[in-house]
Amino acid sequence: MNRIISELIKREINILDKEEPEYPLRLKEIGSPPKRIYCIGGLPDDDRPSVAIIGARNCSGYGRQMAREFAMEIAGAGIQVISGMATGIDGIAQNGALAAGGKSFAVLGGGVDICYPKENSRLYEALLDNGGVISEHEPGTEPIARFFASRNRIISALSDAVLVIEARRRSGTLITVGFALDQGKDVYALPGRVNDSLSCGCNELIKDGAYPLINPYDFVREFMDRYELGRINKGKGQKAVTGKSPAGQIKTDAGQKSGKDRNGSRADAKGGSKSHENLFLTAAERAVMSVLDYEPKTVSEIFYDLSDKTDMSIPELLGLLTDMTLKHHIDCVDGMNYCIRS
Amino acid sequence: MYSSVCAGALNGMSCFVAEVEVDVTKGLPGFDMVGKLSGEVKEARERVMVALKNCGIELPPVKITVNISPADIGKSGTAFDLPIAIGIMVSLGQITGEACKDILIIGELGLMGDIKSVSGVLPIVIKAKESGFRRCMVPIDNAKEAAYVEGIEIIAVATLVEAIELMCNEEILKEHIFRPDRDCTTQAVSVKKPDYADIIGQEACIRAATVAAAGFHHMLIMGPPGAGKTMIARRLPSIMQPLDTAESLEVSTIYSISGMLSEDRPYITERPFMSPHHTTTVNSLAGGGVYPRPGIMSLSHKGILFLDEFPEFGRECIEVLREPLEEKKIQISRARKTYTYPADFMLVAAANPCPCGHYPDRNLCNCSDSMITRYRSRISGPVKDRIDIIVTASRVDADRIVDEAKLKRGERMSTMSSAVLAVKVKTALKMQERRFVGTGLRYNSEIPSGAMEEYCALGDKEKEYMKKVYDSMELTARSYHKILKVARTIADLDESGDIELKHLAEAISYRGNL
Numbered sequence: 001m002n003r004i005i006s007e008l009i010k011r012e013i014n015i016l017d018k019e020e021p022e023y024p025l026r027l028k029e030i031g032s033p034p035k036r037i038y039c040i041g042g043l044p045d046d047d048r049p050s051v052a053i054i055g056a057r058n059c060s061g062y063g064r065q066m067a068r069e070f071a072m073e074i075a076g077a078g079i080q081v082i083s084g085m086a087t088g089i090d091g092i093a094q095n096g097a098l099a100a101g102g103k104s105f106a107v108l109g110g111g112v113d114i115c116y117p118k119e120n121s122r123l124y125e126a127l128l129d130n131g132g133v134i135s136e137h138e139p140g141t142e143p144i145a146r147f148f149a150s151r152n153r154i155i156s157a158l159s160d161a162v163l164v165i166e167a168r169r170r171s172g173t174l175i176t177v178g179f180a181l182d183q184g185k186d187v188y189a190l191p192g193r194v195n196d197s198l199s200c201g202c203n204e205l206i207k208d209g210a211y212p213l214i215n216p217y218d219f220v221r222e223f224m225d226r227y228e229l230g231r232i233n234k235g236k237g238q239k240a241v242t243g244k245s246p247a248g249q250i251k252t253d254a255g256q257k258s259g260k261d262r263n264g265s266r267a268d269a270k271g272g273s274k275s276h277e278n279l280f281l282t283a284a285e286r287a288v289m290s291v292l293d294y295e296p297k298t299v300s301e302i303f304y305d306l307s308d309k310t311d312m313s314i315p316e317l318l319g320l321l322t323d324m325t326l327k328h329h330i331d332c333v334d335g336m337n338y339c340i341r342s
Numbered sequence: 343m344y345s346s347v348c349a350g351a352l353n354g355m356s357c358f359v360a361e362v363e364v365d366v367t368k369g370l371p372g373f374d375m376v377g378k379l380s381g382e383v384k385e386a387r388e389r390v391m392v393a394l395k396n397c398g399i400e401l402p403p404v405k406i407t408v409n410i411s412p413a414d415i416g417k418s419g420t421a422f423d424l425p426i427a428i429g430i431m432v433s434l435g436q437i438t439g440e441a442c443k444d445i446l447i448i449g450e451l452g453l454m455g456d457i458k459s460v461s462g463v464l465p466i467v468i469k470a471k472e473s474g475f476r477r478c479m480v481p482i483d484n485a486k487e488a489a490y491v492e493g494i495e496i497i498a499v500a501t502l503v504e505a506i507e508l509m510c511n512e513e514i515l516k517e518h519i520f521r522p523d524r525d526c527t528t529q530a531v532s533v534k535k536p537d538y539a540d541i542i543g544q545e546a547c548i549r550a551a552t553v554a555a556a557g558f559h560h561m562l563i564m565g566p567p568g569a570g571k572t573m574i575a576r577r578l579p580s581i582m583q584p585l586d587t588a589e590s591l592e593v594s595t596i597y598s599i600s601g602m603l604s605e606d607r608p609y610i611t612e613r614p615f616m617s618p619h620h621t622t623t624v625n626s627l628a629g630g631g632v633y634p635r636p637g638i639m640s641l642s643h644k645g646i647l648f649l650d651e652f653p654e655f656g657r658e659c660i661e662v663l664r665e666p667l668e669e670k671k672i673q674i675s676r677a678r679k680t681y682t683y684p685a686d687f688m689l690v691a692a693a694n695p696c697p698c699g700h701y702p703d704r705n706l707c708n709c710s711d712s713m714i715t716r717y718r719s720r721i722s723g724p725v726k727d728r729i730d731i732i733v734t735a736s737r738v739d740a741d742r743i744v745d746e747a748k749l750k751r752g753e754r755m756s757t758m759s760s761a762v763l764a765v766k767v768k769t770a771l772k773m774q775e776r777r778f779v780g781t782g783l784r785y786n787s788e789i790p791s792g793a794m795e796e797y798c799a800l801g802d803k804e805k806e807y808m809k810k811v812y813d814s815m816e817l818t819a820r821s822y823h824k825i826l827k828v829a830r831t832i833a834d835l836d837e838s839g840d841i842e843l844k845h846l847a848e849a850i851s852y853r854g855n856l
Contacts, residue, residue: 058711060704087711119712168708197705296702298565298736299546299851314549315832319847326814334695334702335564335854336546336734 013112013139014039026050030157030183034136037154038112041132044105044158049227050080052155052180053097054173055089055165060198061331061339062294063089063166066190066213068096070163073216075102077224082107082159084151085133089165091120094127104131105158109151110143111135134158149175156180160227163213164189167201174201177210186226188213196295284310285324288317289340292330296337345432345439348446348475349410349425350466351417352599354634354681357462357469359446361411362422364429369405377410380418380633389451390427397455397503399431406430416678418633421460424449424479427502428509437509444476445497447505455502459483461601464594464609467491477519479505486608487598489522490591496520536577539759542746543738547574550733550852552763555582556770557831558785560667560689560728562652562854565735566706567699571692572617574735575648578690579613580760581767582645589644592684596636596643614645616687620654628662634674634681639666642687652691653720660725663689667728689729693721703737730787730824732854770834786831791823798826800841807843811850825849 016023017036025046027033044050053071055063067089075081075097083090085106097104106127110116112135115124127133136154137147152175156162162180164187167173180187189210192199206212213219281289291297291305303317312320325332331341347362373387394401408426410417425447431437448466450458463484470478471494478496480488485498498520499505508515538548547563551574554561563571585593594609603609618627618638629637639647639662649655666672666685674681696714700706709717756762774786777797783789789797800808812822826841829849833841 058704058708061702063704117712195705295704298734300544300736303545304543304742314545315848316844318546318549318851319844322847322850326811334734335732336851337702 012040014043016043024158026159027154027157030153032153033157034154037134037136038139039132039134040112041128042103042105043132043134044080044082044103048078048080049224050082050105050159051223052082052159052162052176053089053093053165054083054155054162054176055093056167056171056173056198057086057088057090059088059092059166060196060294061296061333062192062196063190063198064092065294067092067165068099070165070190070213070216070219071096071104072100073220075100075104077220078102079220079223080105080131082155084109084148084155085116085120085123085127087117087119091123093165094131095123098123098126098130102130106131106133107151107154107158108133108135108143109137109147111137111139111141113139114141114143116143148172152176153179153183156183156185159185160230161186161188161223163219164202164205164210166190166192166198167205168197169200169204171201174205177205186211186223188219281329284312284316284320285329287312288320288324289329292338292340294340296333296339299336299338302338343433343435345429345442347425347429347432347442349422350446350448350462350469351415351421352419352462352465353415354679355465355595355599355636355683357465358412358415359469359473359475360417360422362425362429363409363411364426364433365407365409366404366430366433367407371403371405373406373408375408375410377408377413378416379410380416382420383410383417383422386420386423386426386451389423389453390430392453393423393451393455393502394427394430396453397501397506399436399506401430402434406433416633419460419462420450420458421448421462421466423451424457424481424499424502424505427451428505431506431509437506441509441512445479446470446473446475446477447479449479449481449499449505451502457481457499457501457505461603462599463487464490464591464598464603467494467496468591468595470494479508483605484603485520486522486605487594487603489520490594490609535580535760536573537580537760538577538763539754541570541573541577541754541758542743544570544574544735545758547571547733547735548758548763550731551575551578552581552766553828553831553835553852554578554688554690554731555763556767556835557730557774557787557827558688559730559787559828559831561691561731561733562726562729563690563692563733563735564695564854565692566703566737567694569735569737571735572648572650575617575646575650575690575692576615577760578646578688579615581763582613583764583768583771584611585613585644593644596640596684600636600641602641612645614642614687615648616642616646617648617650620649620651622655622659624656624658624662627659628672629674629681629683634676634683636683637672639663639672639685639687640683643684644686645688647687647689649689649691652693653717657720657722660720660722664724664728667725691721691729695734700737727820730828731852733852766835769837770831773834773837786827786834789827789830791819794823794826798830798841800826800846804841804843804846807846811846815850815853817853821853825853828852 015038024043071081071093081097081104083094094104112133115121156176156179162185164173177187187210189202189205190213191206287309291302321338324330330338332338344365349360349362350357351360375384428447432439450460452458459481463480464487467478467488468491471491478494482498482500488496497518508518555578565571590611597603597610616638627637627639629635629640670686672683672685695701696709697717698707698709701714829841829845832845832848
């Protein structure tokens with residue numbers, strides 16, 4: 001015990017029992033709240049909205065881009081992003097949230113002082129400054145498989161809504177969704193092509209009634225409306241909202257930010273901005289863009305798809321793809337595979 | 343009576359002329375052999391005695407002593423049987439000592455007196471010629487191989503009796519000189535060789551293979567299983583220039599030492615293509631053994647060493663590639679001596695992008711990032727650094743295979759066939775020949791980093807472009823040089839004296855991101 005206490009002091013780990021006032025409200029409300037939680041950095045603000053962004057570890061290029069895009073828009077609107085800091089969607093979303101200047105919190109499956117997975121050590125450090133890491137396990141606990149399922153209930157508990165970016169049909173992500181539904185949270189899922197195995201889980205969630213995620217800006221607007229409504233209803237039933245309303249503040253925040261975005265370069269008008277860029281493409285580049293996808297394609301496949309559009313030779317195509325990569329129109333994945341850049 | 347007959351022996355890649363001394367004296371009957379001989383050389387005693395007996399030559403009860411000099415070099419192989427037998431006949435006075443001057447004799451004996459082929463005939467005959475011998479007596483099965491050396495008379499023998507008769511009679515010997523035009527019936531065997539027109543799709547890989555062949559660049563083909571990586575590699579010799587005379591002699595020598603020349607293939611003119619299985623051992627790749635023999639890397643000399651499933655090769659096997667990739671030769675050190683074998687090959691490796699083989703197609707691949715990193719890290723950095731060209735082969739759609747298999751073959755024949763590509767490669771080789779005249783270099787891949795400015799000079803526009811690329815793609819100095827060398831080859835294929843933007847852009851696409 002002494003050892004643990006000295007560790008706590010050394011690493012500035014906060015320890016919160018269920019009875020303490022700082023213990024997150026959202027966590028108290030669920031069926032089986034952890035008796036005690038540990039955290040480094042901060043805890044999610046009870047008066048600010050928060051959403052969980054979760055998904056597959058081995059994600060596709062599409063999932064990668066969408067996770068980042070949604071996380072940036074959401075964090076940019078002042079919403080806290082909760083996730084599990086795992087490889088793939090989790091980590092990408094949290095990185096995106098931090099990149100947009102927002103706050104993000106990771107719930108770990110082991111002790112808070114153990115960065116797992118190791119690849120995300122940079123994200124771990126960044127989260128300590130702009131958010132926090134949380135766990136129900138004692139510091140020094142090694143993460144093991146069965147802890148992950150139960151930590152998922154904390155992820156969903158700390159969030160007002162759960163966003164599923166990519167999930168296979170039988171995926172761990174769906175465990176979190178199960179908890180979220182039990183806890184009465186809204187579930188959103190990103191639709192994908194029906195024959196993509198990584199989108200299967202999401203598409204099925206939508207079929208079962210999850211809200212489809214079509215566009216980051218729309219999501220933020222819709223979510224905030226629902227969030228406000230929920231707070232007002234809750235406020236009526238329970239304690240009165242005191243003094244300044246942080247929620248209201250957030251709403252204006254969100255409105256302003258998104259408005260700015262709409263006039264600016266990114267987000268909302270994604271299709272629009274792409275066609276805007278297309279104006280500056282040469283005929284050959286336009287042809288290449290027309291056969292590219294969010295999923296990487298090899299040069300030979302691109303060549304074949306182009307064969308009835310242009311009579312470009314392989315050397316020309318290879319050069320053109322390099323140039324377009326340099327101009328950031330497209331992305332080069334794993335050597336010789338190319339896909340559209342968002 | 344004492345006699346001396348000359349024979350030849352191998353010592354690593356080099357040969358030496360060995361003198362077989364035979365002394366026959368009265369005394370307690372016996373047969374002793376000295377001269378640092380290995381087991382198979384000592385066994386010659388039994389073969390020679392029995393063969394002589396079976397040829398009807400009764401040996402008197404005498405003491406026979408054989409010494410093979412120089413006595414301080416270890417001798418191995420079975421080529422000493424025939425010279426020992428001839429030496430005994432000279433000592434017994436059946437053949438004149440005069441007849442053994444100016445002739446080098448090699449051959450293995452069977453118990454019935456038949457003469458069997460031996461390995462290393464080609465380099466031994468070359469050595470004999472260099473040492474001023476007029477004639478060389480070789481087993482009949484090695485005759486064609488020996489006849490590849492011009493300026494020395496080849497006597498091909500099938501039996502011991504024939505050999506003794508020839509040694510006794512100068513006149514018959516003269517008539518017996520081997521003439522390939524008269525003595526062998528050459529039947530031209532036309533085998534349908536693999537052609538790039540057989541491949542459906544994979545245009546990018548075929549292009550990369552052309553560039554690799556033109557500049558002798560090492561290449562790595564990544565792709566899912568069944569995409570045709572092996573097909574692409576196997577067709578590389580079909581677009582490369584055949585070996586020139588000097589190269590052919592060099593390669594044939596290695597094959598001769600390894601005993602891999604046969605009557606059907608007495609010397610090598612095609613570029614070698616070796617594809618060892620991934621369970622191969624370090625020794626089989628590098629060469630070795632108590633009496634070292636060339637390994638697969640040396641057998642791919644001047645040709646292609648194709649390593650399919652590259653990451654599956656043992657770690658040591660991959661590491662042992664380092665020295666030959668750099669030095670173009672391999673040294674095998676033994677306690678007493680270091681053997682050097684040439685190993686100037688073009689490395690073509692094929693690998694799956696991840697353990698399951700389907701990355702980045704996430705519909706099929708569920709390998710985690712760390713699995714993929716671990717899988718790729720099996721190819722060590724220094725080896726990766728030597729690979730100039732990395733391409734990705736794609737999975738071919740079913741409809742493409744079904745529809746195009748026959749329909750578009752004609753079309754492919756005109757643009758993508760080996761014949762068409764070979765012409766392009768030849769042009770590029772001519773450009774390189776002119777550029778490197780008098781420098782000892784032959785291919786663009788050999789340009790040393792110090793001479794980059796001289797051979798791969800860029801214009802202002804190109805320099806500006808490469809600066810941009812250098813920063814945005816986070817290149818290292820080495821990868822920058824790789825791009826320039828490949829771009830030089832691409833420009834040569836284009837018959838362009840200057841490296842232009844389009845050449846650079848194409849070269850960059852081959853850099854991979856391993």
